[in-house]
Amino acid sequence: MSPDRTSVSRTLVPDPVAIRIEELRKSFGDLVVLDGVSLDILQGKTTAILGPSGCGKSVLLKHIVGLLRPDSGHVWIDGIDMAIATPEEKLQVRKRFGMLFQHGALFEDLTAGENIAFPLRYHTRLTAAQRRARAQEVLELVEMPELHDRPTSALSGGQRKRVALARAIVLEPQVVLFDEPNSGLDPMTSTTIDDLILRMKERLGITFVVITHDIVQAVRISDWVGMLWQGRLVAYAPLPVFLHSEHPIVRRFLSRTL
Amino acid sequence: MSLLPGLARFGRFLGQIVWSTVSNPLPVGRALEEAHRIGVNSLPILLVVSVFVGTNLSVQGASAFSTIHAERYVGMFVALAGVREMAPIMVASMVAAKAGTEMASQIAVMRIQEQIDALEVMAIDPYWFLITPRLLGILLVLPALTMISIFTLVVSAYGVAITQLGLDGHTFLEQATATTHAMDLVYCAVKAFVFGLVICVLSCYHGFTSGAGASGVGRATNAAVVMAAVSCAILNYLLSELLFG
Amino acid sequence: MHLFDRLAALGRFGLFTTRVIRRLITPPWEIEEISRQVWLLCSRCALPVLATTTPLGMVMALQGLVIFSIFEAEQYLSPLISVATFRELSPVLASVLVAAQGGSSFAAELGAMRIHEEIDATEVMAIDPIRIHVVPRLAAILLACPLLNLLGSLGGIGGGFVSAVWIKGHPGTLYWSELWSMTGGMDLIGGQIKALVFGAIIGLVATYEGFFASGGAPGVGRAVNRTVVTSATTFIVVNYFLTSALFGVPH
Numbered sequence: 001m002s003p004d005r006t007s008v009s010r011t012l013v014p015d016p017v018a019i020r021i022e023e024l025r026k027s028f029g030d031l032v033v034l035d036g037v038s039l040d041i042l043q044g045k046t047t048a049i050l051g052p053s054g055c056g057k058s059v060l061l062k063h064i065v066g067l068l069r070p071d072s073g074h075v076w077i078d079g080i081d082m083a084i085a086t087p088e089e090k091l092q093v094r095k096r097f098g099m100l101f102q103h104g105a106l107f108e109d110l111t112a113g114e115n116i117a118f119p120l121r122y123h124t125r126l127t128a129a130q131r132r133a134r135a136q137e138v139l140e141l142v143e144m145p146e147l148h149d150r151p152t153s154a155l156s157g158g159q160r161k162r163v164a165l166a167r168a169i170v171l172e173p174q175v176v177l178f179d180e181p182n183s184g185l186d187p188m189t190s191t192t193i194d195d196l197i198l199r200m201k202e203r204l205g206i207t208f209v210v211i212t213h214d215i216v217q218a219v220r221i222s223d224w225v226g227m228l229w230q231g232r233l234v235a236y237a238p239l240p241v242f243l244h245s246e247h248p249i250v251r252r253f254l255s256r257t258l
Numbered sequence: 259m260s261l262l263p264g265l266a267r268f269g270r271f272l273g274q275i276v277w278s279t280v281s282n283p284l285p286v287g288r289a290l291e292e293a294h295r296i297g298v299n300s301l302p303i304l305l306v307v308s309v310f311v312g313t314n315l316s317v318q319g320a321s322a323f324s325t326i327h328a329e330r331y332v333g334m335f336v337a338l339a340g341v342r343e344m345a346p347i348m349v350a351s352m353v354a355a356k357a358g359t360e361m362a363s364q365i366a367v368m369r370i371q372e373q374i375d376a377l378e379v380m381a382i383d384p385y386w387f388l389i390t391p392r393l394l395g396i397l398l399v400l401p402a403l404t405m406i407s408i409f410t411l412v413v414s415a416y417g418v419a420i421t422q423l424g425l426d427g428h429t430f431l432e433q434a435t436a437t438t439h440a441m442d443l444v445y446c447a448v449k450a451f452v453f454g455l456v457i458c459v460l461s462c463y464h465g466f467t468s469g470a471g472a473s474g475v476g477r478a479t480n481a482a483v484v485m486a487a488v489s490c491a492i493l494n495y496l497l498s499e500l501l502f503g
Numbered sequence: 504m505h506l507f508d509r510l511a512a513l514g515r516f517g518l519f520t521t522r523v524i525r526r527l528i529t530p531p532w533e534i535e536e537i538s539r540q541v542w543l544l545c546s547r548c549a550l551p552v553l554a555t556t557t558p559l560g561m562v563m564a565l566q567g568l569v570i571f572s573i574f575e576a577e578q579y580l581s582p583l584i585s586v587a588t589f590r591e592l593s594p595v596l597a598s599v600l601v602a603a604q605g606g607s608s609f610a611a612e613l614g615a616m617r618i619h620e621e622i623d624a625t626e627v628m629a630i631d632p633i634r635i636h637v638v639p640r641l642a643a644i645l646l647a648c649p650l651l652n653l654l655g656s657l658g659g660i661g662g663g664f665v666s667a668v669w670i671k672g673h674p675g676t677l678y679w680s681e682l683w684s685m686t687g688g689m690d691l692i693g694g695q696i697k698a699l700v701f702g703a704i705i706g707l708v709a710t711y712e713g714f715f716a717s718g719g720a721p722g723v724g725r726a727v728n729r730t731v732v733t734s735a736t737t738f739i740v741v742n743y744f745l746t747s748a749l750f751g752v753p754h
Contacts, residue, residue: 065627094629105624108473108615119628122635167628303736310743317746318591322583325685326576338566347559351599355731359607363724370720422747472618472720476611479727483603488554491596495558495666498565 018043018175018207019064024073024083026059033059034070035231041224046201046208048218050253051228057211058102060228061179064209065099066090095123098168098176102183104160106152112163113139113148119171138166142196158189162196169200178210182217194220215253219243227253271463275393278385285391292395296357300403304352308407311348312414313422315340320423332425333433336415341438342502345408346446347494350453353400354486358461361392362482365465366475374466393458400454401447408446445501452493457486519711523641526634533639540643544605548651551600556655559592560584560662561670567663568671580667581660581678582685588659589690590697590750595742597655598701601648602734606709609640610730613713614723622714637714641706648702649695656694693749700745701738708734 019041026034033056041047051057062068063075066082075082080089106115116135120126126134132148139145142162147155155163161181168176181197182190194217201208201221212218218225219239226236229249235242243254319335365388368374377384412434420427461482468478563584571577613636616622625632660682667673709730716726 062623067623067626091629094627097627099624099627101620101624103619105620107621108619119630122628122630303732306736307739310740314591314743314746317743318587318750321750322586326574326579328574331570335570338570343562343566352732352735355603355735356728359724359728359731363721363728367721367724471615472723473611473615475720476608476615476723476727479724480604480607480611483607483727483731484551484600487600487603488551491555491558495561495565498562499670502565502569 016043017041018077019209020074020076021060021064022074022076024060024063024075025071026056026063026068027071032231034063034073036073037228037231037233038073039226039233039236041207041209043207044205045223046197046210046221047224047226048210048212048222049226049228050212050215050218052213052253055228056231057213057228058179061099061177061209061211064177065094065097095171096174098171098173100161100164100168100176100178100181102179104164106155106160106164106167108152110152111148112144112150112152112155112159115152115163116167116170118167123171134170135166138170139163141169141200142166143192157184158186158192161185161189161193165193165196169204169206172204173206175207175209178208178212180212181210182212182214190214190217197221267467268463271466272459274385275389275459275462278383279390279393282383282386282390285386285394288391289394289398292391293398294395296353296395297399297403299360300353300356301406303356304349304403304407305410307348307352308345308410309414311344312336312340312411313418315344315411316415316418316423320419320425329423329425330429331433332419332423333430334437336412336419336430337434337437340411340415341408341446342442343494343498345411346404346449346453347490349400349404349407349450350457350490350494351487353396353403353454354457354461354483354490357396358457358486359479359483361458361461362465362468363475363479365462366468366478369466369468370470370474389458389462392462393455396454396458397451401450404446404450405443408443442502445497448501449494449497452497453490456489456493460485460489515715516707516711519714520707522633523637523707523710526631526638527641531634532642533635536635536639537642537646540639541646544601544643544647545650547608548597548601548604548647549654551604552597552651552655553658555600556588556593556596556658557662557665559596560588560659560664561666563587563592563659564663564667564671564673568667568673577673578677578681580673581663581682584663584667585660585682585686586690588656588663589686589694590746591742592659593652593655594694594697594701595739597652598648598698598705598738599735601644601651601702602705602709602731602738605644605647606705606730606734607727609644609706609709610713610716610726611723613637613640613710614716614726617714617716618719618723633714637710640710641703644702644706645699648698648705652694652698689749693745696749697742697745700741701734704738704741705730705734708737 017040021037021039024034024037037060049057049060059068063070064082066085070083073083077093080093082090082093113132113135116138117131120131120134136148139148142165144159144162147159147163181193197208198221200206210222222239225239225242227234227250235245235247235250237245315336316332319332320329323329323331374384377387416427416430419425419430464478464482468474564580567580567583571580616636622632622636664678668675668678712726712730716722
């Protein structure tokens, strides 16, 4: 963690903080995955966390939604510390969250439409017909209106991602988390996913957190960029500042594409 | 799955195993390794199961024979039901559950991770490399496991008979040994041999034809153990009819 | 360390069991999902159960005739088959097959859901994964096991009939007239109690192994393997105690 980072985020930026992560540490056995990570994720902005494979990006994300419990540190969301939250508190937070898993995590035995309508069944009082209509609406938002009755197993990688994205936003969450949205996709499909994220940001005003190793994607969609390296956040700044960072790791990462 | 193409595919699979086994050098070392692994992995659960099947047979035998006042025939009952029937089929089911599912899931994983294709590209016959050692291994070890299980079963049945049931130990043993001929043990070994063949071939078949992904591996493993158990039960009747009938 | 790991696993299993049972006995229940699972389980297991209990019934008739011809007491053949089938053969064998077919498919399905992060996704959607993925399966197996046990009993008795009467020429009227002479209500109820207990063991072990599967596709294979081995071993051990408790030891 660079010492000047905190001052940047606290003094220059007036936006309210959606998620505050403090000194997060997590090890699996002898393997230290997160070694004191702190950052503030700002409301209404898109934040990209960059880093190579195995640097702890996905683990960080799972801490935010409370799927993992840290060894020490805090994840503050609306006054709730996800590190020690009760199941009820976690539910309360998660109802306002959407998450796109790396491989979609769609239910294989349901159709695309049923997958999207799934959260509606448990969190709303909509009738089956209304759920169907809402699922179709969201499918149109991700530009896949024809997929409603397609079984999940018949979807391509790109289609899966979009259906999973539709499921993540169907409850109109305030925060949407993405775990490697472009992994395993060809450049063209990746670009469409990026465009989709940008458009949703404009229309819905959601806070996005994107975990990615794809610097191109980070540049295209994000307002703030963090760089995770060996369990530490080595840089965290608004995109233009980040692109001119002098940090050697950041330079190495950027030199690959720029 | 439609029946006829499925059967045809299975037939081709069998032919391929036989051909690959006879047209390549015998993998003696790896077969012994497999035999050792299957034996060591299955032995603890087999011992547990044998003990409890033996004790249960004694209790049930005594309860059944008490209605016709013939408790002294419990030894014979244990020998007939336990040695001839229960031990071979029980060993087969447990080995199918333990080693069969392991074979199916290992091979299925190799299939979906394209390792089997890789073997073929490296000009190594995957049937010979993956199936032959497992087949030889299980054929070697299953009769031995069956004999161990028979011994454990009779001893535990005897233990229960003289303690929990208060029967005469001498009569029990006399009955048991008089009923069990040396040929019975040979027949049990024959059964074990056939069951081993069936378990291995079916498990490997389902592994080889596994569908994609984690769910494919799960389904293959599942199908392998069910098919093996059902086939063994049916073959058991035919073998009993043939050998003891 | 090894022992410690095992104790920890046992503790985790106990915790899981209490979590599942608490949700099993409190509404809301996923009635639709439960009935779907019952139907799936019955349709998947019916044939395997019949296909194993029938040949075992046939074998029993075959060996039983050997015993009873020694005493010239062949009228006891069908009572023996009926008692043995209701008390032992059907509950144990049907359950072994339910473990092999139903239990392992539970473990495979839940394991795949875990690996594909579907269970995490459920949790992130603020939906209780145990209530919607685990409880319906456990409820289904508790409902299906007695039904399948009944089917297995029919298979055993039918198999005995086929082998004794059609193949070995034992008089058919004698087989049917003596069939119920030693079988009491306790035998039927005891058998069903066994089936229920075994079903609970299978359901809990299978869902536990699947729910906590890890390590990609090989992990799912391992979960299935452990489910079958653990549940089958456990209920053969439990069976001995149930037999002694339910059917007693006559003196």
